[in-house]
Amino acid sequence: MKFEKRTPQLRLKLEGWRSRVVLGLVALGFAVLAGRAFYLQGLNTGFLQAKGAARYGRTVELAASRGLVRDRNGQPLAISTPVESIWASPEDVEVDDRKLARLASALAMEPAELRQKIANKDRQFVFLKRQISPDQAVKVMELGVPGVFQQREYRRFYPAGEVMAHVVGFTGMDDNGQEGIELSLQRRLAGVPGSRKVIKDRKGRIVEDVGSQHPPRDGEAVTLSIDQRLQFLAHKELKAAVEANKAKGGALVILDAKSGEVLALVNQPDYNPNNRANVTGKQTRNRSVTDIYEPGSTLKPFTVAAALDSGIVKPTTLVQTGGGTMAMAGWTISDTHANGTLTVAQVIQKSSNIGTAKIQLQMAPEQMGTLYGELGFGAVPATGFPGEAKGLLRPWKTWKPIEMATMSYGHGIGVSLLQVARAYTIFTNDGQLLPISLMKREDRPVGRPLVNAETARQVTAMMEMAVMPGGTAPRAQVPGYRVAGKTGTAHKPENGGYAEHKYVSSFVGFGPVSNPRFIVAVMIDEPMTPKYFGGDVGAPVFSSVMGSALRMMSVSPDAPGTLNVKADPAPVLAPDKGGEG
Amino acid sequence: MARVSFLLLVVLVACAIGTIASQHQARKAFIELETEQSRSRKLQEEFTQLQLEQGTWGTHKRVEAIAAKSLGMKLPDAASTIVITREGARP
Numbered sequence A: 001m002k003f004e005k006r007t008p009q010l011r012l013k014l015e016g017w018r019s020r021v022v023l024g025l026v027a028l029g030f031a032v033l034a035g036r037a038f039y040l041q042g043l044n045t046g047f048l049q050a051k052g053a054a055r056y057g058r059t060v061e062l063a064a065s066r067g068l069v070r071d072r073n074g075q076p077l078a079i080s081t082p083v084e085s086i087w088a089s090p091e092d093v094e095v096d097d098r099k100l101a102r103l104a105s106a107l108a109m110e111p112a113e114l115r116q117k118i119a120n121k122d123r124q125f126v127f128l129k130r131q132i133s134p135d136q137a138v139k140v141m142e143l144g145v146p147g148v149f150q151q152r153e154y155r156r157f158y159p160a161g162e163v164m165a166h167v168v169g170f171t172g173m174d175d176n177g178q179e180g181i182e183l184s185l186q187r188r189l190a191g192v193p194g195s196r197k198v199i200k201d202r203k204g205r206i207v208e209d210v211g212s213q214h215p216p217r218d219g220e221a222v223t224l225s226i227d228q229r230l231q232f233l234a235h236k237e238l239k240a241a242v243e244a245n246k247a248k249g250g251a252l253v254i255l256d257a258k259s260g261e262v263l264a265l266v267n268q269p270d271y272n273p274n275n276r277a278n279v280t281g282k283q284t285r286n287r288s289v290t291d292i293y294e295p296g297s298t299l300k301p302f303t304v305a306a307a308l309d310s311g312i313v314k315p316t317t318l319v320q321t322g323g324g325t326m327a328m329a330g331w332t333i334s335d336t337h338a339n340g341t342l343t344v345a346q347v348i349q350k351s352s353n354i355g356t357a358k359i360q361l362q363m364a365p366e367q368m369g370t371l372y373g374e375l376g377f378g379a380v381p382a383t384g385f386p387g388e389a390k391g392l393l394r395p396w397k398t399w400k401p402i403e404m405a406t407m408s409y410g411h412g413i414g415v416s417l418l419q420v421a422r423a424y425t426i427f428t429n430d431g432q433l434l435p436i437s438l439m440k441r442e443d444r445p446v447g448r449p450l451v452n453a454e455t456a457r458q459v460t461a462m463m464e465m466a467v468m469p470g471g472t473a474p475r476a477q478v479p480g481y482r483v484a485g486k487t488g489t490a491h492k493p494e495n496g497g498y499a500e501h502k503y504v505s506s507f508v509g510f511g512p513v514s515n516p517r518f519i520v521a522v523m524i525d526e527p528m529t530p531k532y533f534g535g536d537v538g539a540p541v542f543s544s545v546m547g548s549a550l551r552m553m554s555v556s557p558d559a560p561g562t563l564n565v566k567a568d569p570a571p572v573l574a575p576d577k578g579g580e581g
Numbered sequence B: 001m002a003r004v005s006f007l008l009l010v011v012l013v014a015c016a017i018g019t020i021a022s023q024h025q026a027r028k029a030f031i032e033l034e035t036e037q038s039r040s041r042k043l044q045e046e047f048t049q050l051q052l053e054q055g056t057w058g059t060h061k062r063v064e065a066i067a068a069k070s071l072g073m074k075l076p077d078a079a080s081t082i083v084i085t086r087e088g089a090r091p
Helices: A002-006 A016-043 A045-056 A097-107 A111-117 A134-142 A180-184 A228-244 A296-309 A344-350 A353-361 A365-374 A401-408 A417-423 A453-466 A534-552 B002-057 B060-069
Strands: A057-062 A076-088 A126-132 A148-157 A194-200 A206-214 A249-256 A262-268 A318-320 A325-328 A331-334 A341-343 A484-494 A497-511 A518-525 A564-566 B082-084
Touching: A016 A045, A045 A057, A057 A206, A076 A134, A076 B002, A097 A111, A097 A126, A097 A134, A111 A126, A126 A134, A126 A148, A134 A148, A206 B002, A228 A249, A228 A262, A228 A518, A228 A534, A228 B060, A249 A417, A249 A534, A296 A344, A296 A353, A296 A365, A296 A401, A296 A417, A296 A453, A296 A484, A296 A497, A296 A534, A318 A353, A325 A353, A325 A401, A331 A353, A331 A401, A341 A344, A344 A353, A344 A453, A353 A401, A365 A401, A417 A497, A417 A518, A453 A484, A484 A534, A497 A534, A518 A534
Parallel strands: A564 B082
Antiparallel strands: A057 A194, A076 A126, A076 A148, A194 A206, A249 A262, A249 A518, A318 A341, A325 A331, A484 A497, A497 A518
């Protein structure tokens, strides 16, 4: 206290409470801090950590691409490639007129249209243009208009266009299948998008994975049984035939005669799956699968096969067809010509309705009903196409004799073209019916024996006669090859009866007879030309398709008499084997 | 005691710097991996586009049209086809 005594200025008299107040304030300050810290760390921690993670952590969506569809030789039929969709958040868009014009031209849109799209400032999201090419998107984004963003999407392209339209189908805007294989195999083709949680740095680069990752699963690639070359050929020929006959439509199916695979399947009218702006249901209809028609005489071989198989007739048995008309239960069954007495083989060759009706009536309804059922009529073929028709086959127990008679020549029974084509596999496989497949098969399927091999051979011989001179379809002949087949001409059902001048002309056949490779079934809906018979309308299509297909696949001719044949090869490529020295 | 503490401090600092360095390395490597992966995606996309292009240019319709129009080609008919059989084999 000496110090204080020497300097009286410092000799202050402080009240004791003042230091306590300061101490108290400081303590209070610490208490507030502690409270705040407890609030942040203890009570509010979850919220804050989430906010923090949101600053640097991102969940990135990983897009999965849709599976490729290929033909049997690996040619792509449907491919997904990335495209960009440009969208905007109108409330954030800031553009002047000049920039708007440039944006519109980059998007290939009218400025007025663009202006209208971003006019509603209340909306948060509006697509400016969907599915443009990545190159175009780059140009748009380079303009740097605030509030305009891009979003990656996948778009489906169909390189084969209308040729494959009905088989492959198409997907909608959201990449879901709408028709054809795209619809029926949606599950396999569609991928599952994945996601990952990451940390991004200031520049937006991903620097670390955090938390769970779900890798995307790309869609499966699918290989069809279709051969694009045959499909193209079938499409071209069918289109030409439908135009030449001024028909309403048509369908054509090519099956592999030994494996039951669908090699080509085309319909007219068609459409371009890449540009479906004005496509109607009439164009997208897969007629060969979803439409049922009365097959007409193409069913006759089955009646004859059943009769031969059960021993009721032999190929040489005589059948009286008389003057070309036969009255039955108030109906008249008529032939195109008066054929008189025919052998069973000639019944097929001349396509006599009376002949097959008489043969059919010798059999029990149960026998034919069972055979039709086993051939697959009245049942869904289960190829995997959407909307497959099962056809119309009434139970045999309700059949009246007149119905049985008309069914023998393909009236009063409804089938799809695919079903008829499949039923013909019994003639190409020693009497065994094959399952059909739209997917490429690696193995030979096991057939189901329905008739004897000998019966199948006999009926084949009759059908071969049908395409010879004297038969109903000499125009179905293929130079160099033995082919067999059957015409069909049916009145179209209309208003409960049959339309007078509306027909469905068809031809179903196979070749080469010595070792069948293909079954070709053609159907032309309402040909408007004076000649409407299957032999004049369907047979020429069969001939050109079958001929080109056999040559395309290098099938060796089995009727070389009609071609130039050289017995000894000119030893140009294989000189070592020259036998003559 | 003080010497031990100092030693531990040095070790601690060294470890800390090591951690930072390796973290940095990891991030750099990771970014590189990301770039390569996105490059692979881009190439994959380009591949699908090229496949598409090939498919479109190579459609039979187009090939046939070019063969017929520009090159004046046509499918051989039966009359101009010669079937060659192997020696000894029956035609």
